[in-house]
Amino acid sequence: MGMTFAEKILAKKAGLLKVKPGDVVTVEPDRALSHDNAAAIIKLFKSIGLEKVWNPKKIVIVLDHAVPAPTDKHADNHKQIRRFVAEQGIEYFYDVNSDGGVCHQVFCEEGFALPGHVIVGSDSHTCTYGAFGAFATGIGRSEMAGVWALGEIWFRVPESIKIDLEGVFPEGVYAKDLILRIIGDLGADGADYKSVEFSGSAIRNMSISERMTLCNMVIEMGAKNGFIEPDEKTLSYIEDIAKSEFEVIKPDEDASYERILRYNLSKLEPLIAKPHNIDNVSPVKDLEGVKIDQALIGTCTNGRLDDLKIAASILKGNKVAKGVRLIVIPASWKVYKEAIKERIIEILIESGAIIAPPGCGPCMGNHLGVLASGEVCISTANRNFKGRMGNPESQIYLASPATVAASALKGVITDPREVL
Amino acid sequence: MAVLRGRAWVFGDNIDTDLIYHGKYLPLTDPSEMAKHAMEYVPGMEDFSKRVKPGDIVVAGRNFGSGSSREHAVLCLKYLGISGVIAESISRIYYRNAINNGFLVLECPGISKKVKTGDEIEVEPETGRIRNLSTGEEFQANPISGLEKEIMEKGGLIEYIQSLIER
Numbered sequence: 001m002g003m004t005f006a007e008k009i010l011a012k013k014a015g016l017l018k019v020k021p022g023d024v025v026t027v028e029p030d031r032a033l034s035h036d037n038a039a040a041i042i043k044l045f046k047s048i049g050l051e052k053v054w055n056p057k058k059i060v061i062v063l064d065h066a067v068p069a070p071t072d073k074h075a076d077n078h079k080q081i082r083r084f085v086a087e088q089g090i091e092y093f094y095d096v097n098s099d100g101g102v103c104h105q106v107f108c109e110e111g112f113a114l115p116g117h118v119i120v121g122s123d124s125h126t127c128t129y130g131a132f133g134a135f136a137t138g139i140g141r142s143e144m145a146g147v148w149a150l151g152e153i154w155f156r157v158p159e160s161i162k163i164d165l166e167g168v169f170p171e172g173v174y175a176k177d178l179i180l181r182i183i184g185d186l187g188a189d190g191a192d193y194k195s196v197e198f199s200g201s202a203i204r205n206m207s208i209s210e211r212m213t214l215c216n217m218v219i220e221m222g223a224k225n226g227f228i229e230p231d232e233k234t235l236s237y238i239e240d241i242a243k244s245e246f247e248v249i250k251p252d253e254d255a256s257y258e259r260i261l262r263y264n265l266s267k268l269e270p271l272i273a274k275p276h277n278i279d280n281v282s283p284v285k286d287l288e289g290v291k292i293d294q295a296l297i298g299t300c301t302n303g304r305l306d307d308l309k310i311a312a313s314i315l316k317g318n319k320v321a322k323g324v325r326l327i328v329i330p331a332s333w334k335v336y337k338e339a340i341k342e343r344i345i346e347i348l349i350e351s352g353a354i355i356a357p358p359g360c361g362p363c364m365g366n367h368l369g370v371l372a373s374g375e376v377c378i379s380t381a382n383r384n385f386k387g388r389m390g391n392p393e394s395q396i397y398l399a400s401p402a403t404v405a406a407s408a409l410k411g412v413i414t415d416p417r418e419v420l
Numbered sequence: 421m422a423v424l425r426g427r428a429w430v431f432g433d434n435i436d437t438d439l440i441y442h443g444k445y446l447p448l449t450d451p452s453e454m455a456k457h458a459m460e461y462v463p464g465m466e467d468f469s470k471r472v473k474p475g476d477i478v479v480a481g482r483n484f485g486s487g488s489s490r491e492h493a494v495l496c497l498k499y500l501g502i503s504g505v506i507a508e509s510i511s512r513i514y515y516r517n518a519i520n521n522g523f524l525v526l527e528c529p530g531i532s533k534k535v536k537t538g539d540e541i542e543v544e545p546e547t548g549r550i551r552n553l554s555t556g557e558e559f560q561a562n563p564i565s566g567l568e569k570e571i572m573e574k575g576g577l578i579e580y581i582q583s584l585i586e587r
Contacts, residue, residue: 024567037490048581073447124489124513138489140517142577149581154567188434189483193512222486224512277434364488365443385438385487392442392461 002252004160006195033121036065039077044145054151062094062103067359070367101332101358104300111241115230116249130226131211159258165202167266172417175210176400180271184281192222273398276386293375295408298329302380311405312347320352321411365390426475433481440493455499474501481532485514520577528561
């Protein structure tokens, strides 16, 4: 019997020939990512009593959660991180300036997300890097302090679910709709502790950005990691940017899966996750007419160039509905600069959008777009938990950039196929 | 590991990390301040922190702790004196964060339908045996064993690593 991706990479990194689900292994990560919560990790790391981190070259820190600092407390945290980075000689530090952005986007753009790498991050959406064939998972602060100290982490080898995708997206339907369909079917805990492998002809046709959207959201069904087999698109994306050596690791053809699910993309329609759970999924057309106060396009799920382009194609020459605030946050400064060059930003501003600097701001209620009581937001983010955007008396709907842009235009939840 | 006994507080499914500890309190670091906001956003449980007693036990449905990797969602309950969480299922990162902070979490299918708020329950972490002393019913949860038990016994991952380094 062959091994799944998770079994194969964990066995290899642990120096074992074979592992099975349930085994506990200890491995050295290839990279360890943190964001603003590095300040808390520094404190925990120092409490262990060590002077130096295990390997400053394997640590990546990207400030993104509250940037530029909205309060003195956040500013103090950032200052502490800058000091630590200098003391420890951590070279891969992306500060609040024009080479940074949302950590998951920056991590991929800078060539840290690589095939066959084990990557841990003190952020739950670290699973995004599965789009590049990495084993990437989110961990807590104590665990990250442990990684910084010892350079190792234990994992329970997960069971695997395979999701086979075929067909092509109909007009107005995107990767975000697909992952909402899958999470809606499996449930918010449907892949708890498990490894999710996406495969099939449809995956091969998807862009890197679309693959990132899928892997980004596997945590929303509880998964430990997502995985997409690297192909020529992956290799050409990382060709000039890879920060280190890598090796493509693929699952064996005769690997054993707990479940295999199949989807045909051509049967999908635009979907939306209703408040306050991600698996509360409905067709957009069933929600049409729900009045919105704010629309958000951005975040680590859908703030890339293609997402902004889709939004701009809908908003071009039109104005955002009166009474609606459209906030657009490019996922990184690189995305922002590209979007300026391609005049996408101009189109968005002309339509009435507010462009905020790359970062996580409103997605987790930090700043730049927190909701008022009773307000409704439609967002391209990955979480609609009660109070997620800063106010428990507000409602968050999640959808694709096309659905969010169409809704911003109409002032009510709108199926993008009506305006395409 | 000691046998625990306490009053149950029963919660439903999908108690996510924002409900357990809202993002707006992330800047807090004082344990007593953090404890005050535990479960504040769960409807009907706004004053949870005022009503619980040290030693009480949280019982919940499926997918407890889903969402963020923030450890505050573990620490606020620990600082409040809650002795542990028994849920039908516990989200992966929350589960690890709990063990790594020496906070007891057990998965026990069916438990949230069999225990009512106010019932007295007894928990044996090493066997996974749970008794509802108010009804006499017994349940079997996953026991704490292996590396997880070692980390728990040291009080958490940081203390566990300190003990490795000192050796």
